[in-house]
Amino acid sequence: MEVKNIRIPNMKYEDFNDNEYLEEYVAELRKNGVNIFVGKISDFINWGRSNSVWPLTFATSCCGIECIMCVGAARADFARFGWEVTRNSPRQADVIFVCGTIVHKMAPVLKRLYEQMAEPRYVMAIGSCAISGGPFKSSYHVVQGVDEIIPVDVFIPGCPPRPDAVLYGMMQLARKIKVQNFFKLPQQPQIANSSNHDTTADGNS
Amino acid sequence: MILQPMETVEKELLSLGLTEVKREDNRLTVTLPADKLYGVARYLRYDRPEKFDYLIDIVGMDYGDALGAAYHISPSQTPSLVVTLVTRTGNREQPELFSVCDLWDSASVYEREVYDFFGVRFINHPDMRRIFLRTDWNGFPLRKDYNADPAINPVPPENELISDMERAPSITIKMGERIEEVHQVFDDDEYVINFGPQHPAMHGVLHLRVALNGEIIKKIDPVFGYIHRGIEKICESYTYPQILHLTDRLDYLSGTMNRHAVCLCCEKALELEVPERAHYIRTIFDELTRIASHLLGWGCMCMDMGSITAFVYGMRDREKIMDVFEETAGGRLMANYSVIGGVARDIHPNFQKRVKEFIPYMRKMLKEHHLLFSNNPIARGRMKDIGYLSREKAISLGATGPSGRASGWSNDIRKIAPYAAYAKANFDEVLRTEGLTYDRYIIRLDEIEQSLRIIEQLVDNIPEGAYAAKTKAIIRLPEGEFFQRVENARGQFGVHITSKGDKTPYRVKFRSPSLVLVGALKAIATEAKVADLIMIGASLDYVIPCIDR
């Protein structure tokens, strides 16, 4: 079943992985029906949102070079997707790319950055370090995956992932944004991996 | 008969009453009791004609029954000579050694590191705080009896309090009297601002606390550890081929060279004959990595001055190198290419062609970079006349690499102790004398040209033959201590391996060139304008994960 309204230019629906996740997510969202008028406005807003996602410039280590710098530079160029307005303040950012290892000393900092972002906010865990601790999993000072601290929307494996993989991840996030109900944003369904989505975090703390 | 430098030093040390003086591969290892260390170090530092003015590294050690440290020192006049002073203390409860931080500026961070990892406190060190871990961390992780139970040190929910971070304990012994005190790094009436850990121009997660008077910087207190991954401890449980993968991820912009260092160290220990072909390939890879790293450093430095275009240009040229890497090694940033005994696989048939295409391209682009940026009056205005680092200070701080060479200190390991195929190539060590930000900027672009020269001479002459030597399935290093330095894009990268003959090392220590560069930042930027702080930092081009390891 193809979910409507999430067309990504130049990439076919079937070519994406994890379509089941999205379908399940949409089914959950539309369980009680959606007002057609509200639904249309929401779709329109989401079209705009998903094409102008502003990332926070945040990187702790190696993945930052491949995944922020290369993706931002000439060849991969995430400006094509409208993601190029990188923000230096979390208060203006929509998405945080967690690039690189998160260690014990950094964990509270990351959490605070996340909390400083305004809703709706998204998290992409880039690289095996952010996903699970990666090559440093056995270390005494490394957090075993950022989803222990903050909820994650998209995981991009690799050490480091290729810039193309990051672009793919960005498209996946854009698809997720497109199907959400803008008017009920903080209460998104909780399925599978997003089970610890923290809806109570105070956006201005 | 004229004595060689090493024999002279050996004689002198013996005449000081030291008995355990051993000669190992170009290195003199002296084992001495803890109470003699300071005296001998002082003698070597000041009282002989050829002063040992460069402290390469301090390696903390846990010997099981004792804790200790090994000091690698070297004279800047005869840089190939290295003396290692080894000392130990049997007291594991309250281990103490005498500090040498008044002899070498770089000792102050190294000693803090030894304290952080092993709990050895240094007497007369003014600031015995932990360097990487939080003050509330329990235990000393690199000790052999460290309890790594995550319940003891869970992921902290809150940031450390600034007031805790700034309590600096110290022990001093003055005229036989022992004084233990705690003082605050900043006074209450100082105006302190934070740079980082999340700051767009900090090139990573470094945290600088800066005290200002108007716009003049009065004091800088760098806080490290936001990306401390505990690599040295992990290495102790990994086999040697596994360790290689971690070295790429230390200073990821010089990954290939760091890996080369560990390979060389292991090959030296195993007395393994590496095929010529592998040497050539490794050298070309190292130089390509150096170019990529300098391009990125250059781009970021320009971006910090507000020129996004330069950054995009730098990254564009870097992509060409990434393509070459990808074709041969399979990885882009992390080539994962050198292995013990050679390289992982043979070069791609296109390799030479691509590299040869790249050389004229890069030369043309270099001209353009100079035209667009180096000669731009605004850029020059921001780089000329700021950030002076003298030669003596650079040596005392251990600021190697382009940053030291910009001050006139010749410290290129490729020249001092040529490894791989460097002896076969004809190239210059670029030296400048003024030691300003502009010199540190321009020296990187000049080094790109030299790297191109090296590649040009080697790429057509890669000898035929095997690309790797045969090694045993399980690699065990013989018992002993091995030390190897290479020149990475930031300076001297060193590996110290202590082996007990097992398939895993007993202790691994990496000498990070970046760690001391932050010390240099502290020295240069004090009394500078706060607006120049970022420029000075960018000109030193440190990589934070290499600092924290």
Ligand code: SF4
């Ligand atoms: S996943 Fe790999 S490349 Fe990325 S930060 Fe971790 S070690 Fe570095």
